[in-house]
Amino acid sequence: MTGAQAKGKIMHHTLGDGDYGAFRTMSEKVSCFVANIETTAEGERAQVIDHAIRECVIQRRPVYIYIPIDLLMAKIDGASLNKQIDLERPYDQRSGDQAVHAVLSRLYSAKRPAILVDQGARSFGVSGTGFRAQNETLTHIQALRQVREFVTKTGLPTFVTVMGKSNVDESLPNFCGVYQGTSSSPKVKEHFEASDVVLGIGIIPSDYNTGGFTGKSVSVKVKVQGSLTVVEDSQYSGISMSRVLDELTNKIEKKPGWNELAIPSVKDQHVTSTALESSETITHSWLWSHISSWLQSEDVIITETGTSNFGIAMTELPRNTQVIAQWLWGSIGYATGACEGAAVAAKELGMNRTVLFTGDGSFQLTATALSKCLLCHAGGSPYSSRTGTMLRHGLTPIIFIICNKGFTIERYVHGWEASYNDIMPWKYTHLPEAFGAANDKYQTHQVKTKAQFRHLLQSNEFTKPTRLQVR
Amino acid sequence: MTGAQAKGKIMHHTLGDGDYGAFRTMSEKVSCFVANIETTAEGERAQVIDHAIRECVIQRRPVYIYIPIDLLMAKIDGASLNKQIDLERPYDQRSGDQAVHAVLSRLYSAKRPAILVDQGARSFGVSGTGFRAQNETLTHIQALRQVREFVTKTGLPTFVTVMGKSNVDESLPNFCGVYQGTSSSPKVKEHFEASDVVLGIGIIPSDYNTGGFTGKSVSVKVKVQGSLTVVEDSQYSGISMSRVLDELTNKIEKKPGWNELAIPSVKDQHVTSTALESSETITHSWLWSHISSWLQSEDVIITETGTSNFGIAMTELPRNTQVIAQWLWGSIGYATGACEGAAVAAKELGMNRTVLFTGDGSFQLTATALSKCLLCHAGGSPYSSRTGTMLRHGLTPIIFIICNKGFTIERYVHGWEASYNDIMPWKYTHLPEAFGAANDKYQTHQVKTKAQFRHLLQSNEFTKPTRLQVR
Numbered sequence: 040m041t042g043a044q045a046k047g048k049i050m051h052h053t054l055g056d057g058d059y060g061a062f063r064t065m066s067e068k069v070s071c072f073v074a075n076i077e078t079t080a081e082g083e084r085a086q087v088i089d090h091a092i093r094e095c096v097i098q099r100r101p102v103y104i105y106i107p108i109d110l111l112m113a114k115i116d117g118a119s120l121n122k123q124i125d126l127e128r129p130y131d132q133r134s135g136d137q138a139v140h141a142v143l144s145r146l147y148s149a150k151r152p153a154i155l156v157d158q159g160a161r162s163f164g165v166s167g168t169g170f171r172a173q174n175e176t177l178t179h180i181q182a183l184r185q186v187r188e189f190v191t192k193t194g195l196p197t198f199v200t201v202m203g204k205s206n207v208d209e210s211l212p213n214f215c216g217v218y219q220g221t222s223s224s225p226k227v228k229e230h231f232e233a234s235d236v237v238l239g240i241g242i243i244p245s246d247y248n249t250g251g252f253t254g255k256s257v258s259v260k261v262k263v264q265g266s267l268t269v270v271e272d273s274q275y276s277g278i279s280m281s282r283v284l285d286e287l288t289n290k291i292e293k294k295p296g297w298n299e300l301a302i303p304s305v306k307d308q309h310v311t312s313t314a315l316e317s318s319e320t321i322t323h324s325w326l327w328s329h330i331s332s333w334l335q336s337e338d339v340i341i342t343e344t345g346t347s348n349f350g351i352a353m354t355e356l357p358r359n360t361q362v363i364a365q366w367l368w369g370s371i372g373y374a375t376g377a378c379e380g381a382a383v384a385a386k387e388l389g390m391n392r393t394v395l396f397t398g399d400g401s402f403q404l405t406a407t408a409l410s411k412c413l414l415c416h417a418g419g420s421p422y423s424s425r426t427g428t429m430l431r432h433g434l435t436p437i438i439f440i441i442c443n444k445g446f447t448i449e450r451y452v453h454g455w456e457a458s459y460n461d462i463m464p465w466k467y468t469h470l471p472e473a474f475g476a477a478n479d480k481y482q483t484h485q486v487k488t489k490a491q492f493r494h495l496l497q498s499n500e501f502t503k504p505t506r507l508q509v510r
Numbered sequence: 511m512t513g514a515q516a517k518g519k520i521m522h523h524t525l526g527d528g529d530y531g532a533f534r535t536m537s538e539k540v541s542c543f544v545a546n547i548e549t550t551a552e553g554e555r556a557q558v559i560d561h562a563i564r565e566c567v568i569q570r571r572p573v574y575i576y577i578p579i580d581l582l583m584a585k586i587d588g589a590s591l592n593k594q595i596d597l598e599r600p601y602d603q604r605s606g607d608q609a610v611h612a613v614l615s616r617l618y619s620a621k622r623p624a625i626l627v628d629q630g631a632r633s634f635g636v637s638g639t640g641f642r643a644q645n646e647t648l649t650h651i652q653a654l655r656q657v658r659e660f661v662t663k664t665g666l667p668t669f670v671t672v673m674g675k676s677n678v679d680e681s682l683p684n685f686c687g688v689y690q691g692t693s694s695s696p697k698v699k700e701h702f703e704a705s706d707v708v709l710g711i712g713i714i715p716s717d718y719n720t721g722g723f724t725g726k727s728v729s730v731k732v733k734v735q736g737s738l739t740v741v742e743d744s745q746y747s748g749i750s751m752s753r754v755l756d757e758l759t760n761k762i763e764k765k766p767g768w769n770e771l772a773i774p775s776v777k778d779q780h781v782t783s784t785a786l787e788s789s790e791t792i793t794h795s796w797l798w799s800h801i802s803s804w805l806q807s808e809d810v811i812i813t814e815t816g817t818s819n820f821g822i823a824m825t826e827l828p829r830n831t832q833v834i835a836q837w838l839w840g841s842i843g844y845a846t847g848a849c850e851g852a853a854v855a856a857k858e859l860g861m862n863r864t865v866l867f868t869g870d871g872s873f874q875l876t877a878t879a880l881s882k883c884l885l886c887h888a889g890g891s892p893y894s895s896r897t898g899t900m901l902r903h904g905l906t907p908i909i910f911i912i913c914n915k916g917f918t919i920e921r922y923v924h925g926w927e928a929s930y931n932d933i934m935p936w937k938y939t940h941l942p943e944a945f946g947a948a949n950d951k952y953q954t955h956q957v958k959t960k961a962q963f964r965h966l967l968q969s970n971e972f973t974k975p976t977r978l979q980v981r
Contacts, residue, residue, distance in 0.1 A: 048723065049716035051840040054540065065536040069525065245520035252519065369522040406878060410934045431934055463881045463902055463946040473940035 063105040071100035077107045085115045089124050096126050099162045099265070128266060128279035138268035138275035139286045142238065145261050145270055146195075146291070149236035151300060154195050155218060155256055157248070158202035158366075159241020160186055163265035163280045185281060186240065187211070189288045195238075196300050198231050200256060201352045202248045203241070205340075205362035209355055215303050217352050220250025220257070224353070226303040228254070233301075236261060241280065247366045263287070305355060319488040326441075326492070327354045330396075333496045334360060337391035339381045343374035345448055346441060347396035361390075372404030375438075379408045382434040393436040400446045400462050410474030430476045437501070440467050534576040542571040548578045556586045560595050567597050570633045570736070599737060599750035609739035609746035610757045613709065616732050616741055617666075617762070620707035622771060625666050626689060626727060628719070629673035629837075630712020631657055634736035634751045656752060657711065658682070660759045666709075667771050669702050671727060672823045673719045674712070676811075676833035680826055686774050688823050691721025691728070695824070697774040699725070704772075707732060712751065718837045734758075776826060790959040797912075797963075798825045801867075804967045805831060808862035810852045814845035816919055817912060818867035832861075843875030846909075850879045853905040864907040871917045871933050881945030901947045908972070911938050 047057040054061055060075075067073055072094040074087045088104060095102040146152045187208050190197045198218040199207050207214055216227040223231065231237075232255050239262035249257045260271045263283050268275045327350040334340065334357050342351045342364045351362055363381055365373045378395035385393045410430045429436060446460045454460050468483035482500065486492045495501055518528040525532055531546075538544055543565040545558045559575060566573040617623045658679050661668045669689040670678050678685055687698040694702065702708075703726050710733035720728045731742050734754050739746045798821040805811065805828050813822045813835045822833055834852055836844045849866035856864045881901045900907060917931045925931050939954035953971065957963045966972055 049714065049719075049838070051717055051838055053838075055714065055716060055838050061539045065539050068532045068536050243520065243526065245526060246522055248520075367520070367522055367524075367526050403878060403881070407874060410874070410936070465881070465946045466944050469940065469944035473937050473944040475934040475936045 059107065060105065063103060066101075066103040069101060070103040071095070071098040072102040074102065074104045076105060076110055081113075082116070084110075084113075085117075085119045089119055093124050093126060096124075097128055128281070129277050130279055130282050131277035134275045135278040135283060135286065138263075138270070138278055138283060139290060141270040141273060141275070142261060142263070142268065142283075142287060143291060145236055146193075146238060147294060149234075150296075151234045152195055152236045152238065152297075153215075153231060153234035153300075154190060154193070154197040155200065155231075155237050155239045155242070155259060156186055156190075156197065156203045156206045157200045157239060157241045158206070158243050159265055159280070160203060160206045161241070163241060185284050185288070189284055189291075190214075192288055192293070193291055194293060194297055196230060196234065196302055198227065200243075200248045201348070202243055202245070202364075202366045204352055204364070205356055205360055206241075208358050209305065210358050213302055214305060216305055218254070218256055219248070219352070220252070220254030222250035223254070230301060230303045231255060238262070240284070241265070243367065245367050247369075319490065321487070321489055321492055323350055325489060326350065329493065329496060331355045333502070334394070335391055336360065339363065339385045339390055339393045341374050341378045341381055341393070341395045341397075343395075343397040343401045344369045344371050345398045345401055346443075347374075347398065347439075351396065371398075371401040375402055375405040375408045378436050378438065379429055379434070382429060382436045383432065386434065393434070395436055395438045397438070397440055398447070399440055399442040399444065399465070399467075402440050402467070403462055403465060406465075406470060407474070409470060410476070430471065430474060430480060433480070442467075530578065531576065534574060537572075537574040540572060541574040542566070542569040543573040545573065545575045547576060547581055552584075553587070555581075555584075556588075556590045560590055564595050564597060567595075568599055599752070600748050601750055601753050602748035605746045606749040606754060606757065609734075609741070609749055609754060610761060612741040612744060612746070613732060613734070613739065613754075613758060614762060616707055617709060618765060620705075622705045623666055623707045623709065623768075624686075624702060624705035625661060625664070625668040626671065626702075626708050626710045626713070626730060627657055627661075627668065627674045627677045628671045628710060628712045629677070629714050630736055630751070631674060631677045632712070634712055656755045656759070660755055660762075661685075663759055663764070664762055665764060665768055667701060667705065667773055669698065671714075671719045672819070673714055673716070673835070673837045675823055675835070676827055676831055677712075679829050680776065681829050684773055685776060687776055689725070689727055690719070690823070691723070691725030693721035694725070701772060701774045702726060709733070711755070712736070714838065716838050718840075790961065792958070792960055792963055794821055796960060797821065800964065800967060802826045804973070805865070806862050807831065810834065810856045810861055810864045812845050812849045812852055812864070812866045812868075814866075814868040814872045815840045815842050816869045816872055817914075818845075818869065818910075822867065842869075842872040846873055846876040846879045849907050849909065850900055850905070853900060853907045854903065857905065864905070866907055866909045868909070868911055869918070870911055870913040870915065870936070870938075873911050873938070874933055874936060877936075877941060878945070880941060881947070901942065901945060901951060904951070913938075 049055045049057060050059070053059060060077075063073060063075065072091050074091040076084055076087065079087045091102040091104050094100075186206060190207060190211060190213065194213050196215045197207055197211070197213050198215050199205075201217055201219050204217060215230055216224065218227055218231045221228070234255075237255065237259050239256075239259035241264060242256070242259050242262045244252075244257055244259070246252060260269070262269045263280050265280050266276065266278065268278060268283055323346055330350075331354045334354075336357045336359050338357070338360045340351060340356075340360060340362045342348045342362065344365055348364045348366060351364065356362070363374075363377055365377070374395060374397045378393060378397075382393040385391075408429065444464070445462050450457075450460045468485055471481040471483065472478075484495055484501065486495050520526045520528060521530070524530060531548075534544060534546060543562050545562040547555055547558065550558045562573040562575050565571075657677060661678060661682060661684065665684050667686045668678055668682070668684050669686050670676075672688055672690050675688060686701055688694065689698055689702045692699070705726075708726065708730050710727075710730035712735060713727070713730050713733045715723075715728055715730070717723060731740070733740045734751050736751050737747065737749065739749060739754055794817055801821075802825045805825075807828045807830050809828070809831045811822060811827075811831060811833045813819045813833065815836055819835045819837060822835065827833070834845075834848055836848070845866060845868045849864060849868075853864040856862075879900065915935070916933050921928075921931045939956055942952040942954065943949075955966055955972065957966050
């Protein structure tokens, strides 16, 4: 039956009210563009789909393409397939020149300028050709290159937010740590708040990212955003972050005195093992100080909405690592699925290890990502066999499940003894076998003491994985 | 921070655009009523919430109640707590009298009238006090009582749709089987299509339910629906199905000849084991003919979008069983979650066994329902500890996982050899242990031959479960 014949009929996979557009309408709230191929003139269908792809890439947000089933096999003009979709962000040269001038003037007039790099630097900080990066170099690393060049040339004290963690090379001498309002470590807070002008890059002033709307990052007044630059009361629009950043790097000149600005020692903000209690119980502060030295360059690290998000924020990172954490939407269970996707990408891009830190409660929500199958109706696409599952596709992430028998953060919020914060005592190390993994395709470890954990981190097989690892 | 203070700020668990109403707006498409407590006058909040609850019950559809965080603790008038919410459906007596008269006239003028009972008979066929049924008798059984009384009094040939399966007591002498257009068994089709007037009860003319819009049930012209009765071109609104059905039962008089109408033998439409091949491989037709005699009165049976939905349709059911299957939305993975909920309800209502039939591919999508935890932010509600998980709450469903190594129905649709129809070879019998079940809380069985399966069905421990069972 074609879509036209079905019109108004009650089909399965619908709400039964004859309205096939219900989810298209609902998706408008979460999409930056909705392409309705049903109402698009026949000659314009290819163009509208290309436009949707462009908006998705440019705006870094979902789009929704609605294709009625009877148009799935409709022929369209294939000419546009020969033309690469223009993924260059618009750049209004006049607006850009004014913005760069305004930013530089404001920095030059400051006594203690500083830089704050946030999540937007990753989302938008790629060049227009970033999407070809697959065959060249990692998109993220390329974005980091631009930030690194700017930060290096200025030598200015440079901070990141928790959402911006890993967006600045932490080995740079002017990297100052993570600023998060009143939740920051004291020295970072002192240095950041002593600055008189903060240049923000890709600022997202959300609750967690600003330490609950406290401190100075709540109202950063000079900022380079995705397609907009703001200098106090002036807004310069139609200009891409990437190009503004390159222009700033080209034009900026170090001022006398910038080199003398105090930089807090990054080491100070991280908990060091010497400062820790002597019990053999593994605590968070002990854990993260040991993880720091175990991490390697070009690792992809995924942390979960929970203790591991906070843990990674206080962990010193090697160069060119990438942290993936979902601070804004904050849905637990995300990290295990994200690990699956990241491991696929890391393999494709030749990155180093993919490492997941999650909690037992969060892990239980999406544990089947270890093995689950992907039902792909579209079929045939090269991604259908690549996307889906860790075991099935021979991915080798290292998964740390931090077990504290329930939703510990939720216990602090409400119901310390409440049964709804309890979880079932899974045997996590039994899962790969139950999920059908061959014996030589995974390795599991259970560690309960600091000595066991230290020993594990020193083991060569664990550190350079050829199999999926569940701790 | 209160909602008012947060206004426009970027909070976690939002889309980061300062709009806290995005999901309220999106939910309008899937809710029959949206209560926006933010814009409701202070004195009317209790009333609006009560109204939402009423609409949810009356219309049997979801409602959405939007309460900003700063109003969660706002005091409201508690007086309405002393007044039971009116859950009686409206009944326009004049419209009702006309409807009953019209239905009876049409039936009396027919030569071969028949009855077709569909899903709506379950959704709407309860009396206004149905929600108190928890302490009296099962809502569903009560609805069945009304249908049964009507069907019994008329003695007319009575059919069900696949979605209406279990809505008519199959031991009634005038029960004729499942009608599904051209997909029906030949004798059922012949008898149903020989009728000249069909009275439908709770008709949903969806694709699967009508055998792909074939045959006679597509356009049933006399029907008693949730709040509407239709007799050819006349519609009678504002009248509840339950009351119309009771009035019809009271007033209808058997016409001469109704007793002589041919009734196909229900046995004929079910595949019987004698008709089956001699191989030891378990086939679907063999399986369901054996399941039929194993099922017991007051069992709750859940089947999945896949082979088991089709299987149960051809399986003869004992009295007062209830089949739960999701033919319309058709999302695989539903059945395992539904089994969890049904097992909680069955326990509360003192029903017999809860039995799930699912496929390996479908089961993998929601397998953690066996054990998963429920994170309940609201806390404290009596349901937070009751909802959630089979193992955790000592539920004892019997779970049949029909293993055919992938998405077999999808293979028929597209891609017989395609890898996207493959699944991981889980060790299903290992799952309860991995999910933390104590040894005495579950039992697992794996059967591969007809002999093994027959033996299992005869085992007492399996048939009267005190533990969770995974086949």
